[in-house]
Amino acid sequence: MMEQQEDGRRKREMAAATAGEAQVVVLECVAGSSKAEEWGGGGGVVQEGDVVEAVRVGRGGSGAAVLEAPFKGGRAALHKAMHAAFKRGDTSVEVRVRGGSELQACILPHSGGGSGSGSAAGGGGKKQYVLRSLHDPNYVLGFVDRLESECLLLQGTRSTRVASALSRAQLQDGYVAYPWEKKMRDSLRMPNSSSYLSMLVLPKALDLNSCRYESFEDTLARANAWLYSSQVSGIPIEFMNVQSEALLTKISGETASATVNSGSLSDLSNVTNATLYGFEDYHGVDIGVVKAARLWYSSIAEEMLLEIPLEEGDTRLGFAISRTEEGFIFISSVVDNDKEYEAPSTRSGLRDLFNQAREASKLLVISRVSNEKVLPWMISSSGAIRCFDTISLSQKLSLHRLAVRPIQLHLLMWEKPSGPVERIIRSPKLPPQSEIPQVPWNLIESIEPRVDVEEDYVGDLSFRLDDPSVGSSWV
Structure with a gap:
């Protein structure tokens, strides 16, 4: 898809060159901002698709360079100047676009992918650079070679640009530090100890070798009987929840042949009420799964x-x-x-x-x-x-x-x-x-x-x- 777009762009450039239309360097949005003026053009903020007229790279020392349009070499010339400034640690950049708006930014390397030479994030294996706005660090732009007629496509309308950015926006996740020791010490009624109470009920074995068990319904009934008998005895507890809990065990012989199945859909219905079923791991070892019941309860008044x-x-x-x-x-x-x-x-x-x-x-x-x-x-x-x-x-x-x-x-x-x-x-x-x-x-x-x-x-x-x-x- 990207190759087809690049071929189409090159064909348009050849057609434009034949018609006498010149190439210009324009700004392309790499990372958008959530501020309204970045999308509406308010406050003299530069926009994606603005034609670059002058670029000042550096703070004004001996290595500072002022480049003005038309840029000989286009985007590549600007990147060469930014590369030299970044190497000497002078990352200050000022950009003036057609219409008089200016952008004050800093240079930073960009690792984003891209396949076309006209992309702000592209350029083969060479190190690429983008501009981060000093006004809003979330607003990142890059230089790209375009025909003047293509600038209108980049600029578009505010609604289309916002809709396009919304479709590309992705939520980011991460890790945050949490003071576990302090929270477990200060926020719990019993420091460093939970208030969750539970009883694990194993299925009743039908033989001495624990190869056959009663059904899961029988296990739930025993858990229910234990809870009810406790309440009748005067224990001040109440029911919270009950769930199945899988316990792994090694099985062999007749137990393995009776419980390990092929994993077909027809076997899944039999697992629902079974308390022992098995499977074979990658090494050929038969693993048994005993299904127990975990009964959660709590004190009536803590x-x-x-x-x-x-x-x-x-x-x-x-x-x-x-x-x-x-x-x-x-x-x-x-x-x-x-x-x-x-x-x-x-x-x-x-x-x-x-x-x-x-x-x-x-x-x-x-x-x-x-x-x-x-x-x-x-x-x-x-x-x-x-x-x-x-x-x-x-x-x-x-x-x-x-x-x-x-x-x-x-x-x-x-x-x-x-x-x-x-x-x-x-x-x-x-x-x-x-x-x-x-x-x-x-x-x-x-x-x-x-x-x-x-x-x-x-x-x-x-x-x-x-x-x-x-x-x-x-x-």
């Missing part, structure tokens, strides 16, 4: 930070922790008979929170300890729930007491805080008592050994059972 201050002489923290069947750790008991010497749980307001939570038929669930999440995070293909152990957590809390270092607990809330800690949890407006689902204490998992009440506070770690069906770790 998380609240409760700090438990410790003092020298504290012999116990004054509360016990247990774990539900769904894997959540919660405060199961708090001491009440500490009038002579207040336990840390009383000083911090934890006892009042616990009592008000029980009145609201909710569990006081611990979501983080020292900003580390202690929530369940995965349901395996065997059905077991990956969660944290209450014994090891009790030991860590006891070590805080021995080191006299304050404990930071984050609790899942169901009402937004509205006052001091002791009044943070207020009983919500609930339906009649007969319609309220009571906390199913029989769902609480007990893994700690049963001990006598008299041994509650023996050693650094002790245990107590308030209810025959509840196992609690006292600290």
